[in-house]
Amino acid sequence: MSAYYRNNKYEEYPDDPGYSGPRNHVQGYLKTQGHPESPGPLHNSDYSQTRSNPYSADSGSADYPGSVARPGYPGSWSDPDYPGTRSNPYSADSRSADYPGSPAEPDYPGSRSNPDYRGTRSSLYSAGSRRRADHPGSPAEPDYPRPWSNPYHPGSSREPDDSEPRRNPDFAGSRSSGHYGGARAHPDYLGSLEEPDYPGAQGSSNHPSPRHTSNRPGSKRNPEYAASRINPHTDFLSEPDYPGAENQPNSSNFLGEPDYPSAEVYQHSPNFWGEPDYPNAEDGRDYGSSKTPKMTREVLSRTSSIQPSFHHGRDGPLGILVRENEDDSESIEMKSMEMENPYGYSVPGAPATGYVNPAYVGEGSSGPAYGNPPFGSDWHKSPQGQKLITSLISMTSRDRIKAIRSQPRAMEEKRNLRKIVDKEKSKQSRHILEFNCCSQCLNSISLAHRRSKNSLSELLNSISLWQKTLKVIGGKFGTSVLSYFNFLMWLLKFNIFSFIVTFGFIIIPQLTVATRNTLQFTGLEFLTGAGYFSDTVMYYGFYTNSTIQHGEGAASYNMPLAYLFTIGGCLVVCFFSLLFSMARYFRNNFINPQVYTRGIAKLIFCWDFTVTHEKAVKLKQKNLSTEIRENLSEICQEKVKLTLNQHLTRFAVHLAAWVVSTGVAVACCVAVYYLAGNNIEFLASHRDPGAVLLLPFVVSCINLAVPRFYSAFRLVERYEMPRHEVAVLLVRNIFLKISIIGILCYYWLNIVALAGEKCWETLIGQEIHRLLLMDFVFSLADSFLGEFLRRIIGTKFITSLGLPEFDIARNVLELIYAQTLVWIGTFFCPLLPFIQMITLFIMFYVKNISLRMNFQPPSKVWRASQMMTCFIFLLFFPSFTGVLCTLAITIWRLKPSADCGPFRGLPVFIESIYSWIDTLSHSTSYLWVVWIYRNLIGSVHFFFILTLIVLIITYLYWQITEGRKVMIRLLHEQIINEGKDKMFLIEKLTKLQDAEKRANASSLTLERDAEETGPLHTRGHDTAHTPDLRFRRSVQEENPKA
């Protein structure tokens, strides 16, 4: 997917100046591709260009559109059987893709950070210098290129090869290094030089010894010859056709073994590879071993760079990509850019303005592998750095900071980057607005704005509550339990906001005109909410319906309107913040449409770094190992199929559990309904003020007992996955709680409100207040007694039970339940958010203490984030929407009580708005409000059109999502395909290694004949670990491009 993003990014910056380079490459390449047989010059020009800058060499050439340039390739590539044909037309490409690698070698010294590469680096140097030493030394050098460039003379090419080595040992060396290039370039070429077919070539198997004697001294002491490697390159460049011509006659040999023609060819290559290693190894250095890997790596990396084009041609997943981009050439370019990533790791960073930052990909995959990343302090001078800088300059300052922050680099580099960008920016702006003094002004304003924002965020941060406590909880119990406390804090913030709003807009104005309260205060009122409190600002009934005006001419304050607008505004803000946080959670946590697998990988890689407590860490490690074991056994048992009988029993058990749980919930609802209905008579007969607590007590008991009953079902149901168990439990609990609240609402709105009580709104407010407080008392008792007792039992009496685990789901549901009550109640009791605020505050400490005393960290890995999403969704869907419905019915349908509250005397609550609009329509200055109301809010047509538009947009988005799903699937398939290609290559490579070993063994014997002593054991050592090193390295290399 990241690749896809990247493409998009490139699309956005089509005319970034930095792009021209790669594009040129592509074009040049495309030309080449058009004439696969065309000889060298074109390549040469390309190469010189590449070589001029080591960095661009890295990027421009490594991505070397070699891949792009091969439209015909794919078909043949996907067919593993095809023999030598593949290499012939394209040998030029493959070889050229190779070269940039070598000019890039001088960069290696820069890679100080990676000790692995030291060996490589020095060896590459020596490799280069060796070649160089060879070439000038050999008088035959000028001749050398010519034979190669001649496409049709296998014989003649053989001639100088064989005769000269004999004459000049030095040249033999150079020739063998030439073979390297060839070998790297492509296998069939090697095949052409295959020794058995050429009498002269036999000589080459002999020449290592002279070579290493004569050649050694010069080679190592010439560190500065890297550049001279150009010579061999041009040699090879000019002979693109040669292998083809040369090879055809020989290929019959290989056709006998059609599967791995090149592997077959490589069987002989080890000779060449082995030779140069030899002298070096003898020198006590490990050059050889690292050089060889380099070569195979190049072979592989080149071939792997072919893959993208293969997909292109095949019109597979990428074909679709192409279509999406609507421009073939552009997509090719993007492709090439993408392949460039691995090399110039800041290139992708440049366009990656913000969210997806492919720079990681780039650097991560190639940087260390190539030893490039330590561009050190001057990496930004590279083209990639420049590109990044230019793209940063074009951003807004906020995005720029964001982008800089998200760079996976060390601080020093980020700081440099920032400095450079700032400098460039100021230079640019000075350039543009040179004569504009406003620029200065604007700059300083933006700076001041930034500073003030910083200090504001600091201020907000400093008042964040309980930072330390949260850290401790996280340290001891991990993120999962922490999420409960985060949720609690989130709700607390909600309530603080609601309280501030209601306090500011309803309560303070009301207090200014408050009448004296004559009721007696006993203390029980705290719990019942009745008595003294019923005549305070706490309840609806206390508020005036008049317009508050202090003194003549002062601004007037219409209480009914304020009441309605404040509550409405609160709910709207809650609605949007819920919606947005829900959307954010969904985006973060359900981003991947794939089915969630068993997720052992997630167990491994999602170690909770917040856990810092020593005991907790140990416990967590223990739990993790248990869980991994369980997971493994689950996986092992997966194949065990249940019999039909077992299926039926299980189904029956589940059905029964659902029937029982639903039945219990319904029974509870019925009980609550009848209890509430009879409550009025009951209250009439019992004059005790505490009697009103009966209903809340029963409801709280239900809320306490039934969820525990539900959790006992797990003993019978036996869900395979703990996740299912949690989900089922959640559904049942939320069903219970919401239906109880629903039945209560029904009772309030349909019975209490219509019963003709004196001030039914206040009664409802009191009822909600009691429910809330009773719930709070129950949770307190539960925390202090229930959980405490449970711990005592668990630790003292039945030790097998052990410490309980904190039940996050149940606790969160309790919070949701309470919050629902608060939202409903805010209309009837504006101080309810305040009460809830206090209870939440206390709950935080109580739960914190209880947690630390009575609980142990959860043993299961709990999907905290996903559960959080689920909780917020639950808070939104049944809870908040239910509240909205209830309040809507109240405001639009019900008749407010006749002689209390701000709406007294009105037929319905909403009537106050209607009359307000009527008054406004008389005054000319507010006509726009009236207009908005009549045409937008009050108009059916407007809403009809709005709904239509929203529906259309939703449908379009839905379609886009569907398209993306297909896209993701295809991209996934593509990844798998590339993996297959890679496996194919690796397989090939292993075969090759075996072949090499065999060949080495044979050449070893040959050499034993030649010279008896010394080098032999070093050589043996060399071959022993060469293959595996090479294998590893090569495998590394291929990936960045894939």
Place this chain on the structure above:
Amino acid sequence: MGNKQTVFTHEQLEAYQDCTFFTRKEIMRLFYRYQDLAPQLVPLDYTNCPDVKVPYELIGSMPELKDNPFRQRIAQVFSDDGDGHMTLDNFLDMFSVMSEMAPRDLKAYYAFKIYDFNNDDYICMWDLEQTVTKLTRGELSAEEVTLVCEKVLDEADGDHDGRLSLEDFQNMILRAPDFLSTFHIRI
């Protein structure tokens, strides 16, 4: 905090603010945390950018890292030379990446580096075994560890090359929403 101005220049602080996910106050707090680790080593004046490194032994003894099974890897990944000795810049970098605000990709990139024990840019079988051993404190038997590693590769290796590349890792992390909240060290 009164001596804030003497520790860093204004520009330095601003640069830190732009390069990390911290506010000025948090940067100062982190600086004092850093300074507390080695009071005799770290000067209280950073205006001339002294080249000071706190050795790994001290970094690893921070309460935030002390019991973390990956503390050594974390320190190595964020240090300049991979030896775990940290300059103030490294220190800030580390906590910036581990902070709540850091984006998923940045976190994933560094998490990948942390799990890549042999620094070969792939999480191979060996790396996985190291990880599992560290995670389970050697409680699993060798076969179990191998089995787990195979399963992990099976699950996460998108291109079936027998090891996890950064892309594989990122892709897997996308499917593990908890990663964002768990790859987080509070300071």
